[in-house]
Amino acid sequence: MSLSDDLAEQLLTAIIDGQYPPDSALPPEGELSEQGGVSRLTVREAVKQLRAQNVVRVVRGRGTYVNPPDRWTALEPVVRAASRTSTGALSERLIEARRLIENGACELAASRRTEEDLEALRQHLAVMREAADAGDTEQFVQADIDFHDTVMRATGNLFVPLLFEPFGPLLVEGRRETSAVPEIRTNAIAHHERVLAALESGSPEAARAAMDGHMNQTADDLRTHVIKRDLD
Numbered sequence: 001m002s003l004s005d006d007l008a009e010q011l012l013t014a015i016i017d018g019q020y021p022p023d024s025a026l027p028p029e030g031e032l033s034e035q036g037g038v039s040r041l042t043v044r045e046a047v048k049q050l051r052a053q054n055v056v057r058v059v060r061g062r063g064t065y066v067n068p069p070d071r072w073t074a075l076e077p078v079v080r081a082a083s084r085t086s087t088g089a090l091s092e093r094l095i096e097a098r099r100l101i102e103n104g105a106c107e108l109a110a111s112r113r114t115e116e117d118l119e120a121l122r123q124h125l126a127v128m129r130e131a132a133d134a135g136d137t138e139q140f141v142q143a144d145i146d147f148h149d150t151v152m153r154a155t156g157n158l159f160v161p162l163l164f165e166p167f168g169p170l171l172v173e174g175r176r177e178t179s180a181v182p183e184i185r186t187n188a189i190a191h192h193e194r195v196l197a198a199l200e201s202g203s204p205e206a207a208r209a210a211m212d213g214h215m216n217q218t219a220d221d222l223r224t225h226v227i228k229r230d231l232d
Contacts, residue, residue, distance in 0.1 A: 004042045004049065005049070007045075008047075008050055010036070015066055029047075053074035054073040091177065091226070094170060103211050105152050105211075107205070108155040108160075109199060110202055110206070110208075111202065112155060114154070117153070118196070120150045124146045128185075128192065129189060131143060132186070144188065181226070183225060184225055187217050188214075195214055
């Protein structure tokens, strides 16, 4: 990592941590240079990186200002900033994103899945059942993630599995939160069974409907068993 990369990372971390809130100004170039023990050229390169991601904007004659996260254009910083929001709100946003992508992926997978894909899904589902019976949340979460990853890969489209790659840690944490609840594990298994059956049938319409039903149940379970609990 170059000095400018390192400084850009430090500034981004400070912004995400709230040291420089939205619409506040970053310290002047000379001050950043002195603080970081780097040249002014390094500071300019670091700020240029943040500008390219629309994390900051330069106002001529006034300085460099922080943009709100909803204006940032790079996914990784946005995910990092989102992880600082309330867990329930973040999980709801993730479910919305999952619905947009996974419903379509499941529809596509129905016409392209192989017998190997179906067998892998059956195995992941079996592990989910075993983990639920044993009360093993970590194993349940991993099998759940593996099931959905297999659906994404069954699309035969190499771009689809990469769509959620930046969300990895957030997806794991969100599932860990919900899967700790026995009722949610029971609901999840039932809906995964329906998704598998739809994929086995080869019907794109049935597969999309099954995944959408799963997303609906996931959202309902989150609101009923997690968010409501946190508010009580």
